[in-house]
Amino acid sequence: xxxxxxxxxxxxxxxxxxxxxxxxxxxxxxxxxxxxxxxxxxxxxxxxxxxxxxxxxxxxxxxxxxxxxxxxxxxxxxxxxxxxxxxxxxxxxxxxxxxxxxxxxxxxxxxxxxxxxxxxxxxxxxxxxxxxxxxxxxxxxxxxxxxxxxxxxxxxxxxxxxxxxxxxxxxxxxxxxxxxxxxxxxxxxxxxxxxxxxxxxxxxxxxxxxxxxxxxxxxxxxxxxxxxxxxxxxxxxxxxxxxxxxxxxxxxxxxxxxxxxxxxxxxxxxxxxxxxxxxxxxxxxxxxxxxxxxxxxxxxxxxxxxxxxxxxxxxxxxxxxxxxxxxxxxxxxxxxxxxxxxxxxxxxxxxxxxxxxxxxxxxxxxxxxxxxxxxxxxxxxxxxxxxxxxxxxxxxxxxxxxxxxxxxxxxxxxxxxxxxxxxxxxxxxxxxxxxxxxxxxxxxxxxxxxxxxxxxxxxxxxxxxxxxxxxxxxxxxxxxxxxxxxxxxxxxxxxxxxxxxxxxxxxxxxxxxxxxxxxxxxxxxxxxxxxxxxxxxxxxxxxxxxxxxxxxxxxxxxxxxxxxxxxxxxxxxxxxxxxxxxxxxxxxxxxxxxxxxxxxxxxxxxxxxxxxxxxxxx
Amino acid sequence: xxxxxxxxxxxxxxxxxxxxxxxxxxxxxxxxxxxxxxxxxxxxxxxxxxxxxxxxxxxxxxxxxxxxxxxxxxxxxxxxxxxxxxxxxxxxxxxxxxxxxxxxxxxxxxxxxxxxxxxxxxxxxxxxxxxxxxxxxxxxxxxxxxxxxxxxxxxxxxxxxxxxxxxxxxxxxxxxxxxxxxxxxxxxxxxxxxxxxxxxxxxxxxxxxxxxxxxxxxxxxxxxxxxxxxxxxxxxxxxxxxxxxxxxxxxxxxxxxxxxxxxxxxxxxxxxxxxxxxxxxxxxxxxxxxxxxxxxxxxxxxxxxxxxxxxxxxxxxxxxxxxxxxxxxxxxxxxxxxxxxxxxxxxxxxxxxxxxxxxxxxxxxxxxxxxxxxxxxxxx
Numbered sequence: 001x002x003x004x005x006x007x008x009x010x011x012x013x014x015x016x017x018x019x020x021x022x023x024x025x026x027x028x029x030x031x032x033x034x035x036x037x038x039x040x041x042x043x044x045x046x047x048x049x050x051x052x053x054x055x056x057x058x059x060x061x062x063x064x065x066x067x068x069x070x071x072x073x074x075x076x077x078x079x080x081x082x083x084x085x086x087x088x089x090x091x092x093x094x095x096x097x098x099x100x101x102x103x104x105x106x107x108x109x110x111x112x113x114x115x116x117x118x119x120x121x122x123x124x125x126x127x128x129x130x131x132x133x134x135x136x137x138x139x140x141x142x143x144x145x146x147x148x149x150x151x152x153x154x155x156x157x158x159x160x161x162x163x164x165x166x167x168x169x170x171x172x173x174x175x176x177x178x179x180x181x182x183x184x185x186x187x188x189x190x191x192x193x194x195x196x197x198x199x200x201x202x203x204x205x206x207x208x209x210x211x212x213x214x215x216x217x218x219x220x221x222x223x224x225x226x227x228x229x230x231x232x233x234x235x236x237x238x239x240x241x242x243x244x245x246x247x248x249x250x251x252x253x254x255x256x257x258x259x260x261x262x263x264x265x266x267x268x269x270x271x272x273x274x275x276x277x278x279x280x281x282x283x284x285x286x287x288x289x290x291x292x293x294x295x296x297x298x299x300x301x302x303x304x305x306x307x308x309x310x311x312x313x314x315x316x317x318x319x320x321x322x323x324x325x326x327x328x329x330x331x332x333x334x335x336x337x338x339x340x341x342x343x344x345x346x347x348x349x350x351x352x353x354x355x356x357x358x359x360x361x362x363x364x365x366x367x368x369x370x371x372x373x374x375x376x377x378x379x380x381x382x383x384x385x386x387x388x389x390x391x392x393x394x395x396x397x398x399x400x401x402x403x404x405x406x407x408x409x410x411x412x413x414x415x416x417x418x419x420x421x422x423x424x425x426x427x428x429x430x431x432x433x434x435x436x437x438x439x440x441x442x443x444x445x446x447x448x449x450x451x452x453x454x455x456x457x458x459x460x461x462x463x464x465x466x467x468x469x470x471x472x473x474x475x476x477x478x479x480x481x482x483x484x485x486x487x488x489x490x491x492x493x494x495x496x497x498x499x500x501x502x503x504x505x506x507x508x509x510x511x512x513x514x515x516x517x518x519x520x521x522x523x524x525x526x527x528x529x530x531x532x533x534x535x536x537x538x539x540x541x542x543x544x545x546x547x548x549x550x551x552x553x554x555x556x557x558x559x560x561x562x563x564x565x566x567x568x569x570x571x572x573x574x575x576x577x578x579x580x581x582x583x584x585x586x587x588x589x590x591x592x593x594x595x596x597x598x599x600x601x602x603x604x605x606x607x608x609x610x611x612x613x614x615x616x617x618x
Numbered sequence: 619x620x621x622x623x624x625x626x627x628x629x630x631x632x633x634x635x636x637x638x639x640x641x642x643x644x645x646x647x648x649x650x651x652x653x654x655x656x657x658x659x660x661x662x663x664x665x666x667x668x669x670x671x672x673x674x675x676x677x678x679x680x681x682x683x684x685x686x687x688x689x690x691x692x693x694x695x696x697x698x699x700x701x702x703x704x705x706x707x708x709x710x711x712x713x714x715x716x717x718x719x720x721x722x723x724x725x726x727x728x729x730x731x732x733x734x735x736x737x738x739x740x741x742x743x744x745x746x747x748x749x750x751x752x753x754x755x756x757x758x759x760x761x762x763x764x765x766x767x768x769x770x771x772x773x774x775x776x777x778x779x780x781x782x783x784x785x786x787x788x789x790x791x792x793x794x795x796x797x798x799x800x801x802x803x804x805x806x807x808x809x810x811x812x813x814x815x816x817x818x819x820x821x822x823x824x825x826x827x828x829x830x831x832x833x834x835x836x837x838x839x840x841x842x843x844x845x846x847x848x849x850x851x852x853x854x855x856x857x858x859x860x861x862x863x864x865x866x867x868x869x870x871x872x873x874x875x876x877x878x879x880x881x882x883x884x885x886x887x888x889x890x891x892x893x894x895x896x897x898x899x900x901x902x903x904x905x906x907x908x909x910x911x912x913x914x915x916x917x918x919x920x921x922x923x924x925x926x927x928x929x930x931x932x933x934x935x936x937x938x939x940x941x942x943x944x945x946x947x948x949x950x951x952x953x954x955x956x957x958x959x960x961x962x963x964x965x966x967x968x969x970x971x972x973x974x975x976x977x978x979x980x981x982x983x984x985x986x987x988x989x990x991x992x993x994x995x996x997x998x
Contacts, residue, residue: 015822016800016801016822016823016824016825086797087797089822090784090820090821090822091801091821091822091823091888092795092797094784094785094786094821094915095786095792095793095795095913096795097785098785098786098788098789098792099789099792099795102710102789120795124797127797128797184796184797187794187795187796187797188794188795188796188910190795191792191794191795191796191910192910194789194795195789195790195792198789200710200711200713200714201714471848474812474848475812475815475816475819476779477777477779477780477811477812477816478779478780478781478782478811478812478813478815478816478919479781479782479816479820480781480782480783480784480816480817480819480820480821481781481782482783482784482785500779500780500781501779501781502779503779542781
């Protein structure tokens with residue numbers, strides 16, 4: 001099949017890549033070293049695309065072996081555990097939910113659903129243990145490879161035979177690969193049994209019989225510890241720790257998450273966990289688990305991506321250039337002589353042009369000038385600072401006004417974007433330090449570079465930025481949100497039943513656009529929102545999906561702040577005509593008063609007759 | 619010829635059913651012992667029943683619980699006027715009801731010929747039809763024509779943005795529960811904007827093969843390609859396979875071949891049948907052949923899905939599924955029709971196949987095929 005080559009999200013998704021593929025262009029962020037240094041349980045929290053899966057996969061022996069960069073030697077020295085990667089992804093969750101959906105109503109069915117969830121997780125994790133062991137003792141390995149151990153075939157067979165009963169595997173199982181395959185088979189058998197349990201007309205007696213099936217009797221913690229014990233003894237590393245790396249924890253059914261809590265309570269120092277999950281998944285993933293007490297590593301966009309070593313390095317790698325600043329020239333919002341306010345300066349010209357047609361700006365300018373000339377006013381340091389802060393907004397209003405005027409009375413095409421967002425610094429800012437955005441932007445920029453050219457013109461940069469932004473924006477028209485979990489269908493409480501991810505983004509973006517362009521001119525233009533809506537479950541889901549997609553950025557509240565702050569990802573700035581700065585926060589609740597989020601708009605083309613009802617013909 | 623799900627004791631086979639104009643359907647040649655239709659809001663739901671002319675004594679149209687504008691009531695009344703019984707065995711009640719219905723017919727009329735109109739079924743109902751056929755007891759002998767009336771072309775609608783639900787189409791066709799490291803999507807494209815992209819993004823599938831429908835109306839393919847240009851062009855460039863809406867048997871053969879290759883390669887196929895419902899039928903049949911290793915997914919905007927009043931294009935196509943104990947001919951008339959000679963659909967990997975049909979049942983729709991290119995979809 002084709003290579004992963006499909007847009008900013010899945011194109012750069014480590015989920016479907018092997019550890020060796022992930023290692024190929026891995027640039028370790030600071031958080032990587034935090035994960036590496038300790039076997040203590042840790043929670044990695046961050047939005048989609050921030051690199052959680054990559055971080056976890058890069059703790060696996062396969063990834064370390066494939067990593068050929070300078071930092072790999074440090075990783076080899078410092079990672080003192082064997083990573084075991086368990087992925088609970090959307091597809092798996094969808095399959096499980098489908099099977100579990102009929103299992104509701106009475107306690108027997110709910111018990112069955114929970115038993116299936118626990119067993120499913122157990123077999124997934126045990127299969128991962130067996131795979132990890134198989135990799136460590138592969139016959140073609142040698143001592144130069146990370147955590148490789150030389151285990152004789154006979155010893156390996158004895159070990160596998162010893163753990164087989166606890167894993168409910170066949171006693172004659174001989175190799176780790178066999179063991180892993182048996183766990184996969186059990187998982188498949190579990191699915192078939194779930195289907196049977198969920199079939200219509202299942203009687204209580206039959207259900208009780210199903211609950212007594214051997215495949216459901218797996219004890220994860222016992223099986224895992226028995227395995228660690230036997231393996232460690234066999235290789236002479238009695239106390240060596242194993243760390244279960246669970247990716248996208250929120251996709252596990254609640255009962256499986258609870259299982260993790262139980263196993264943690266029966267703590268064995270040789271078994272630890274590192275878990276990744278998306279922010280704003282509510283409290284559900286934490287129920288019944290000790291996760292609240294774990295060390296949290298929150299992956300968030302760097303405050304200043306141009307000073308973030310990871311962002312800089314990844315851009316350099318992706319653009320194959322050690323001097324991307326030479327390649328991506330462009331002053332963006334700055335102009336030559338940006339501190340000059342003389343009558344012929346560029347600043348004075350821009351101010352004059354905007355004042356000519358923007359009454360809001362004119363009022364602000366009159367107040368600032370107070371009857372003096374611009375040059376005289378700029379001599380006052382305080383006024384000069386104020387002018388300097390206002391200039392990006394002046395240029396923004398001016399450039400977009402030009403585009404509107406150029407549209408000759410028709411609405412400006414959103415694809416028409418001024419060259420304000422160019423230059424390396426602005427492109428760094430728009431990337432948010434998010435690996436997927438960085439890679440998508442780099443790809444688009446290189447596509448725009450003329451053959452053999454060393455630089456990419458501001459116009460070409462604008463085309464690349466616009467292409468990436470709109471591509472992702474279009475995708476928001478259909479976003480998958482599933483409120484069920486482990487077969488439990490949840491109807492979230494909400495005051496915004498018609499809210500969708502794109503409607504939320506449009507509402508917030510348009511709100512900021514109006515504030516930026518049409519309201520009273522102020523250099524302190526609003527650019528973020530205080531998350532002052534609480535307990536609205538659907539809003540949380542929608543918000544989470546946008547955070548998950550990297551479309552909205554959450555800034556955790558400071559110690560004294562009452563609410564978290566959210567803002568639009570900077571990639572949307574060209575679409576909503578915004579500055580590349582955070583700006584003052586406004587009330588989210590106020591912004592959501594827009595009718596768009598309360599009444600859906602249904603449209604059809606003239607050739608089609610649609611019916612005015614909710615429908616489900618899919 | 620090929621088997622759907624067969625073993626030593628039973629033959630389950632799929633045959634082509636020659637696409638025809640609805641107006642040219644010969645009522646006598648297409649006489650059935652039983653008919654299953656769906657009461658829908660789209661007038662298309664009546665097209666096949668109307669085209670067949672003679673309504674069998676055992677004729678049922680199953681209703682839908684939701685989506686009932688005035689055109690739904692018109693359909694309801696129309697079926698009643700034709701003497702078609704209506705049933706409210708919808709949603710999860712449909713599968714056990716349909717299974718029982720088939721068994722009852724098979725018991726009273728061994729070798730019965732049944733027409734099932736899938737045109738206005740939703741995807742879970744189509745999946746239930748396939749599941750019931752695949753799971754019928756060994757001794758059942760019936761022949762089922764799964765028929766489809768393509769809708770008349772109308773330009774794509776601009777769907778309001780929405781929240782997409784992604785689920786396996788049924789538990790039976792949900793695939794194998796396992797740790798899937800390399801799922802590959804076989805995605806049938808429609809012209810609903812963004813749906814295909816969102817489905818792939820939602821399931822985080824990076825490898826996909828897109829099936830592009832070629833319908834009776836040439837604008838349809840253009841509209842599909844235009845709507846999905848983000849998926850098929852630019853940096854994404856998922857490879858494509860064309861299939862003719864009026865030739866579902868060929869589509870099954872192509873899908874099955876691809877699934878077989880993927881499974882052999884250790885990949886996990888996941889079929890996402892967007893677009894014409896005939897592709898959903900093909901997907902479900904292929905997934906049943908390889909059950910339980912292939913999943914079929916449903917991508918839906920649920921209640922925000924725009925109900926479109928679809929009319930039929932004037933054509934009917936389909937496939938025939940026959941079930942019979944192995945080595946037991948359906949009846950004497952079987953010898954009158956030759957087996958279709960299409961590229962063989964792969965053998966089910968988990969079950970042994972019965973011998974190839976020497977004497978398939980006589981069906982007016984069955985044709986001898988000389989290859990996929992022998993008939994092209996008409997443009998009009």
